[in-house]
Amino acid sequence: MRVLYSFPTRLGVSGIGMTAWHQVSGAAEHGAEVTVLCASNERPLPPGVRVVETLRPAGLKVPFRVVGYLRALDWHDRRAAAALRRLAGRIDLVHAWPLRSERLLTTARRLGVPSVLERPNAHTGFAFDAVEKVCADLGIPVDPSSPHARQPGKLAIEEREYALADRLLCPSDFVARTFLDAGTPASRLLRHRYGYDPGRFHTGGRDDSGRPFTVGFVGRGEPRKGLHDALRAWLRCGAADAGGRFVIAGSIEPGYRRVIEELLAHPSVTEAGHVPDPAALMRDCDVLVLPSVEEGSALVTYEARACGCVLVVSDHSGAPGTDGVDALFHPAGDVDALTERLRSLWTDPELLARLRTESVRGAGELTWSAAGAVLTGAYREAAGAP
Structure with missing residues (x-):
């Protein structure tokens, strides 16, 4: 399974950057041949994973603040779409992340390459509604800097991406349910999941005696x-x-x-x-x-x-x-x-x-390793591979 994995920001940093890093590592561990396009990669990946950094031309890292966040995402999407055109016939599946994957997903559809879109949160329309309601109940405004503050333009972009991707990767039944409620056919939803690093998170040293609840x-x-x-x-x-x-x-x-x-x-x-x-x-x-x-x-x-x-x-x-x-x-x-x-x-x-x-x-x-096995299984299903 030859996968083009597109992540528009910094791979290997805390938050979704580590989620994406673990996905790439897990897919590679379970046999996928992964080509990663990311703004920059901040943590070594397993041998055999090819990395293209879209905001590190000639080895020089370009900070997001220099070009602007949305402009950087747009540049990444253009580079990812161009890379897929160059690799036509050598990629079996595209794995894209939301908000500025429209060109890549359009190119994948034009070339007949199956695509999946990561859904790290619920349907964005649901998220906007949920955050507005809880803030109204508390009597406070939604923090305008929150990624969950209503942005009609963002929702429009993401809904176009939802429509362009062949399948939507949902990490929980709850996420899948928000898409079903929004009218997405169940046949377009693929369940996978996330994980944890057992080297960091374990019960070693835990002592439940003598501690208050x-x-x-x-x-x-x-x-x-x-x-x-x-x-x-x-x-x-x-x-x-x-x-x-x-x-x-x-x-x-x-x-x-x-x-x-x-x-x-x-x-x-x-x-x-x-x-x-x-x-x-x-x-x-x-x-x-x-x-x-x-x-x-x-x-x-x-x-x-x-x-x-x-x-x-x-x-x-x-x-x-x-x-x-x-x-x-x-x-x-x-x-x-x-x-x-x-x-x-x-x-x-x-x-x-x-x-x-x-x-x-x-x-x-x-674990993230087990999640990698689930993810590669989802890849095979999306690509129609045995």
């Missing part, structure tokens, strides 16, 4: 991720006033902080800020809570499972797990349901231990 929230404090719901449920479940701990790892948006400051002030709540080693923090937590109103498939949920945290997450988090077997899910925005799930784990140590055991047992199937 501890819940962790790891991620940016913003309305979309539902920290306000997590704190409200925490203060209602009973553990907060019985010696329990709620630890927040990550920065909190200033405007959002103003509406949750009373919740943050409770003595059971600790703000750890940026944590350089989130794995160590999660090994010191019983539960990871993530009541998001919109996600793609939150990487922290994979990592938490590997560290022995039981997931208590919303059905919009895209988390890997089965409710009541190795995790506890609740309807997004339902604070009463979230409260009950936290209370059940606090008051029933046997339930907590059982869910943890099952969660850790299944975590070995959620």
